[in-house]
Amino acid sequence: MRSLEEHRAAILALVAPLPAERVAVAGSRGRVLARDVVAAVDLPGFDNSAMDGYAVRAADLDGASEATPVRLPVDGDIAAGDTTRHVLAPGHALRIMTGAPLPEGCDAVVPVELTDGGADTVEVRVEPEVGRFVRRQGEDVRTGDVVLRAGTLLGPGHVALMAAANVAQVEVHRRPRVAVVSTGDELVPVGSSLEHGQIVDSNSLMLEALVEAAGAEVAARVHLRDDADAVRAFLTAPDGDPDLLITTGGVSMGVYDTVKEVLTEVGGVEFVKVAMRPGMPQGCGAVAGGRVALVTLPGNPVSSFASFHVFVLPALRAMTGLDPADDGGFDAVAGEQWPVVREKVELTRVVEEAGVVRPSGGQGSHMLAALAEATALAMVPVGAAEVRVGDTVHCLPILGHHRDRG
Amino acid sequence: MRSLEEHRAAILALVAPLPAERVAVAGSRGRVLARDVVAAVDLPGFDNSAMDGYAVRAADLDGASEATPVRLPVDGDIAAGDTTRHVLAPGHALRIMTGAPLPEGCDAVVPVELTDGGADTVEVRVEPEVGRFVRRQGEDVRTGDVVLRAGTLLGPGHVALMAAANVAQVEVHRRPRVAVVSTGDELVPVGSSLEHGQIVDSNSLMLEALVEAAGAEVAARVHLRDDADAVRAFLTAPDGDPDLLITTGGVSMGVYDTVKEVLTEVGGVEFVKVAMRPGMPQGCGAVAGGRVALVTLPGNPVSSFASFHVFVLPALRAMTGLDPADDGGFDAVAGEQWPVVREKVELTRVVEEAGVVRPSGGQGSHMLAALAEATALAMVPVGAAEVRVGDTVHCLPILGHHRDRG
Numbered sequence: 001m002r003s004l005e006e007h008r009a010a011i012l013a014l015v016a017p018l019p020a021e022r023v024a025v026a027g028s029r030g031r032v033l034a035r036d037v038v039a040a041v042d043l044p045g046f047d048n049s050a051m052d053g054y055a056v057r058a059a060d061l062d063g064a065s066e067a068t069p070v071r072l073p074v075d076g077d078i079a080a081g082d083t084t085r086h087v088l089a090p091g092h093a094l095r096i097m098t099g100a101p102l103p104e105g106c107d108a109v110v111p112v113e114l115t116d117g118g119a120d121t122v123e124v125r126v127e128p129e130v131g132r133f134v135r136r137q138g139e140d141v142r143t144g145d146v147v148l149r150a151g152t153l154l155g156p157g158h159v160a161l162m163a164a165a166n167v168a169q170v171e172v173h174r175r176p177r178v179a180v181v182s183t184g185d186e187l188v189p190v191g192s193s194l195e196h197g198q199i200v201d202s203n204s205l206m207l208e209a210l211v212e213a214a215g216a217e218v219a220a221r222v223h224l225r226d227d228a229d230a231v232r233a234f235l236t237a238p239d240g241d242p243d244l245l246i247t248t249g250g251v252s253m254g255v256y257d258t259v260k261e262v263l264t265e266v267g268g269v270e271f272v273k274v275a276m277r278p279g280m281p282q283g284c285g286a287v288a289g290g291r292v293a294l295v296t297l298p299g300n301p302v303s304s305f306a307s308f309h310v311f312v313l314p315a316l317r318a319m320t321g322l323d324p325a326d327d328g329g330f331d332a333v334a335g336e337q338w339p340v341v342r343e344k345v346e347l348t349r350v351v352e353e354a355g356v357v358r359p360s361g362g363q364g365s366h367m368l369a370a371l372a373e374a375t376a377l378a379m380v381p382v383g384a385a386e387v388r389v390g391d392t393v394h395c396l397p398i399l400g401h402h403r404d405r406g
Numbered sequence: 407m408r409s410l411e412e413h414r415a416a417i418l419a420l421v422a423p424l425p426a427e428r429v430a431v432a433g434s435r436g437r438v439l440a441r442d443v444v445a446a447v448d449l450p451g452f453d454n455s456a457m458d459g460y461a462v463r464a465a466d467l468d469g470a471s472e473a474t475p476v477r478l479p480v481d482g483d484i485a486a487g488d489t490t491r492h493v494l495a496p497g498h499a500l501r502i503m504t505g506a507p508l509p510e511g512c513d514a515v516v517p518v519e520l521t522d523g524g525a526d527t528v529e530v531r532v533e534p535e536v537g538r539f540v541r542r543q544g545e546d547v548r549t550g551d552v553v554l555r556a557g558t559l560l561g562p563g564h565v566a567l568m569a570a571a572n573v574a575q576v577e578v579h580r581r582p583r584v585a586v587v588s589t590g591d592e593l594v595p596v597g598s599s600l601e602h603g604q605i606v607d608s609n610s611l612m613l614e615a616l617v618e619a620a621g622a623e624v625a626a627r628v629h630l631r632d633d634a635d636a637v638r639a640f641l642t643a644p645d646g647d648p649d650l651l652i653t654t655g656g657v658s659m660g661v662y663d664t665v666k667e668v669l670t671e672v673g674g675v676e677f678v679k680v681a682m683r684p685g686m687p688q689g690c691g692a693v694a695g696g697r698v699a700l701v702t703l704p705g706n707p708v709s710s711f712a713s714f715h716v717f718v719l720p721a722l723r724a725m726t727g728l729d730p731a732d733d734g735g736f737d738a739v740a741g742e743q744w745p746v747v748r749e750k751v752e753l754t755r756v757v758e759e760a761g762v763v764r765p766s767g768g769q770g771s772h773m774l775a776a777l778a779e780a781t782a783l784a785m786v787p788v789g790a791a792e793v794r795v796g797d798t799v800h801c802l803p804i805l806g807h808h809r810d811r812g
Binding site for chain 2: 025026029030041043044045046050079080081082083084085097098099100101135139140141147148153155156157158159160161163164165166167168169184185186187190191192194195196197198199200201202203205206207208209210212213226256299300301305362364365366367368369371372373374398399400401
């Protein structure tokens, strides 16, 4: 039996970071940089005021205080966005707004709250330090600095930094395009009237949601009946020009396991048992003339869901230029005892609260209520026969379950 | 000065959960249920096999073992999706696939691995328990059960459960539509050639990314110059039919603070100082005849970013039917000392690693490099003059910075 890590390595060997494309910074949130980003301007772009107040020469206010205020003539205003290069005459002040460029000769700003706020003359009640409330050109970023490295997953703060650095477009990895295929004669579309023996095709909708939650695109969502010709046709020339194909079902020990049957005949795909529970029957390879990576997931919804997290998500991360070894996981403490199987990695659906995890209910691989309730998958390694209260367990967050948690 | 909590309460008083709309389960990921979801079918929908193997009566295999196998005639196959109601004759077996409906009279399944796998007759090497490898109708969910409660943020596991329960459409709260307005004559679009005194309008792109990362829709993204007529026109009749309007800039102590000037004249909006750093100058109210909630954020990018997390995000959560009091935060341990201001809540940009946080660099409210690097905002309460090594600090995850984390 193959280990979980060996099978993940086999899948990662099938994929590579996707090519770069240029996108506007405005639409770059959630994308991954394919190239370092270099500042096009200094930040700040010019010496400017950190406050609404008065641009002064500190030396002109020697000894100013509440008791002994100093009065200066005000020669005018400098608003934010004023493109004139003002000069501050010795012994004078200029009224200045937050973000407005400092006039030549100014070495400090006095906030309006520490003055009488006058427009023609101003009474200043403080002796400013040189440099006080002044933001210096380039003190945050200098033109030509690498401000973000390739491999960065772009969030709102990165968008702000790139835009401020006057970078209008960036190179990011193309989003993976994923075709999701559910197989099985028993499956009917949601909302159908179910005959005895039929079940709703929930897996394809679940996998679609997982693909999107992982930041990839769904190239196609297809249900195939257990018909070898139809399965062969799709797997050799999949719709939607996908980079990755995910199937569920048809890969177990049954005599109607069409995916396995067809792909064994077509070749290029290996079917293995992986030492994990749920999710033992797995497969991976390349189809469509070797151009499209393929991961075959088991048909049980919980198996398919857990397998997605440990096999497909790392592949999607690798394809977008992220580190597939970073599983986003966290260590938690078991809040109750539960049995696991010693020979396999056990992926227990758990609810995490304040660092403590508990199984979320029925753990059968067909148990969807407990799956929906779970917030994480506890990964219990091979060799343990149970998890005891107080044990530390490594947990994978369930994709898209909550909002981001940095 | 108003406390952060008081100002947040004032903003929350301006908003309410948005009306419900029906959406397909397939597109429901990321939405929030406006109504409980009730199962339309049992899960499982019928007694079925948990394994590929043979449907038997346990009593027919009394004493079967490796040493003393029992041979049964095989009357045929039951595939998944077979809608016939099969009957198992006493002393016989039927070959059955995972998920296929159990024949009448069957009370156990023997996995194919524990047999010779025969098609006409089968040699069974184990004495099965009654009920072994049988999934009972309704053991997970019963028709009419409430499977998900109103207020649930829908993830892939919820999509799977709802689809499997044959619920094709659900009622979710409408997504908030947010208009983002940056103000200031100094702002030019990203990619412009900058004159002395001009800066790129990065705030509107940052806020757009924050709104999207929060799961809301950007109804409009607009830059307004410091022109009272233009500001008045937009704020009284905003583009894009928004539910919420966010402005940045124009609300401080300056003489060109047009947003404040116009809204003071129009009325319905209060401008306050909030005891927080960064982000002291804040405002909120209702515009467009009281129909549109308004939050005015400071113009400094870091102030605006931090204010979004503590004021706008809770409002968006309330509008989508989520609990605004759930800040998604976590407690971490300070890995180094840093000074804070005693009279205000300090929102320090920090990097969190394995539960330990450290300030991410220059903390000036114009410092974007440190903002982009941060993964969380540490909220240091009023009354502390410093954070010491080992202190526990409550942290807000930065929206959209990483992928979901449970």
